[in-house]
Amino acid sequence: MNPLLLTDGYKLGHKEQYPNGTTFVYSNWTPRKSRIAGIDNVVFFGLQYFIKEYLIKQFNEHFFNLPKEEVVVEYKKYVDHYLGTDYDVTHIEELHDLGYLPIEIKALPEGTEVPIRVPMFTVMNTKPEFFWLTNYLETLLSNIIWQPCTSATIAKQYQSILSSFALDTDRDNIEFITWQGHDFSMRGMSGTESSILSGMGHALSFSGSDTLPVAKAFETYYNADVTKELVIGSVNATEHSVMCAGSKDDEIGTFRRLLETYPTGILSVVSDTWDLWKVLTEYLPKLKNEILEREGKLVIRPDSGDPVDIICGCDHKNPIVAKGVIELLWDEFGGTINDQGYKVLNPKIGAIYGDSITIERATLICEKLKAKGFASTNVVLGIGSFTYQYNTRDTFGFAMKATYVEVQGEGREIFKDPITDDGTKKSAKGRIQLYEEQGKIAYKDQVSEQEENQGLLKTVFKDGELLIEDNLFTIRKRIAQ
Numbered sequence: 001m002n003p004l005l006l007t008d009g010y011k012l013g014h015k016e017q018y019p020n021g022t023t024f025v026y027s028n029w030t031p032r033k034s035r036i037a038g039i040d041n042v043v044f045f046g047l048q049y050f051i052k053e054y055l056i057k058q059f060n061e062h063f064f065n066l067p068k069e070e071v072v073v074e075y076k077k078y079v080d081h082y083l084g085t086d087y088d089v090t091h092i093e094e095l096h097d098l099g100y101l102p103i104e105i106k107a108l109p110e111g112t113e114v115p116i117r118v119p120m121f122t123v124m125n126t127k128p129e130f131f132w133l134t135n136y137l138e139t140l141l142s143n144i145i146w147q148p149c150t151s152a153t154i155a156k157q158y159q160s161i162l163s164s165f166a167l168d169t170d171r172d173n174i175e176f177i178t179w180q181g182h183d184f185s186m187r188g189m190s191g192t193e194s195s196i197l198s199g200m201g202h203a204l205s206f207s208g209s210d211t212l213p214v215a216k217a218f219e220t221y222y223n224a225d226v227t228k229e230l231v232i233g234s235v236n237a238t239e240h241s242v243m244c245a246g247s248k249d250d251e252i253g254t255f256r257r258l259l260e261t262y263p264t265g266i267l268s269v270v271s272d273t274w275d276l277w278k279v280l281t282e283y284l285p286k287l288k289n290e291i292l293e294r295e296g297k298l299v300i301r302p303d304s305g306d307p308v309d310i311i312c313g314c315d316h317k318n319p320i321v322a323k324g325v326i327e328l329l330w331d332e333f334g335g336t337i338n339d340q341g342y343k344v345l346n347p348k349i350g351a352i353y354g355d356s357i358t359i360e361r362a363t364l365i366c367e368k369l370k371a372k373g374f375a376s377t378n379v380v381l382g383i384g385s386f387t388y389q390y391n392t393r394d395t396f397g398f399a400m401k402a403t404y405v406e407v408q409g410e411g412r413e414i415f416k417d418p419i420t421d422d423g424t425k426k427s428a429k430g431r432i433q434l435y436e437e438q439g440k441i442a443y444k445d446q447v448s449e450q451e452e453n454q455g456l457l458k459t460v461f462k463d464g465e466l467l468i469e470d471n472l473f474t475i476r477k478r479i480a481q
Contacts, residue, residue, distance in 0.1 A: 354382020
């Protein structure tokens, strides 16, 4: 599709609505408010994907590299019938004649944690006649960028929580954290691109992921190489259809067959197709020798009920249910007590829970395991669409707003500050300089062009070319700091 059609309809008339003589529009992309308790910084991520996929690939393939008459006629057909008018497409023809996008984007390095209300990047036109293009791109840019930033931020929060508890209860196993948060979200996301963008955000903080296309996407857009580095990974795992096909009456036989099928490595088996507690207290004891003699780990996966209660136990009249999965596995397979005094399960057995996990539930699981004397690293959490799809652009209040224009050769510092708003929508004013203060990024507005250029924002895209190209390894290092 012609990427100029990927916009909000009201953008079509804005070229004529700017004051006569407008030649320059300068805007910024900013997270304005956090709606998640405990998160005051947002991870910047996804711009390089947007630039490569849309500003370069799609604009070239579906606009600049096609005959002008073809793309202009198509554009005019849809806009004429949409607006019910004879739309003037002269500016579209002029853009095609130019042969590239006359846009400059200045940005922070991806993977940077940016405080709420601090801009992440700026967008401006590089040729005066294309002043209209800056904010025309807002819809597409916003549509693509908010989700990878949001998911990367939430994943970072999970990683921080899991790391904190691991340091408290199993510090010698801190490297396990990269696998403790596993992306289970793909099937529940709004589409494949949404899955990939969110999944890449998750993978900045974790290696565990079942969103397979993320590996290809990181190679395509972020210079990764799956043959030379760990991008994402997973293990052999069953689903309910496998267990059902083996029949309820012979569930233990299905377990035994799976252990024989995979004699080495990690094997995850969904265990609550019928009766989780029967699996834990009847089947696993009978399979104990096979499990302990196997060169690998059997991971028990329940995914129904309250994850906190299932994993950690709860106040229940049934003493088996009251213990929860981890304590029951300890009772049967034992383990070790580390030098911090916490129980670590036998490395031949483990657990994963992947249904309805949230930041709050992840925290509770870690807290309750710790309170019971178990290391938080005894369980892997499958983080799915219940975490990553239940978000919108407003989760962190993302918006792209113009703050400086030039009209008739005169610069104007512009801003918005609705009297009926609570202050969230108040924008910066004029050009912006980003700088570091006490280890955090801050901004100053109403600065000169020279002051702006002395700040942290660097030109990453200009006139159709990507000028700074980042890679997954560097971004992961950056976010880990």
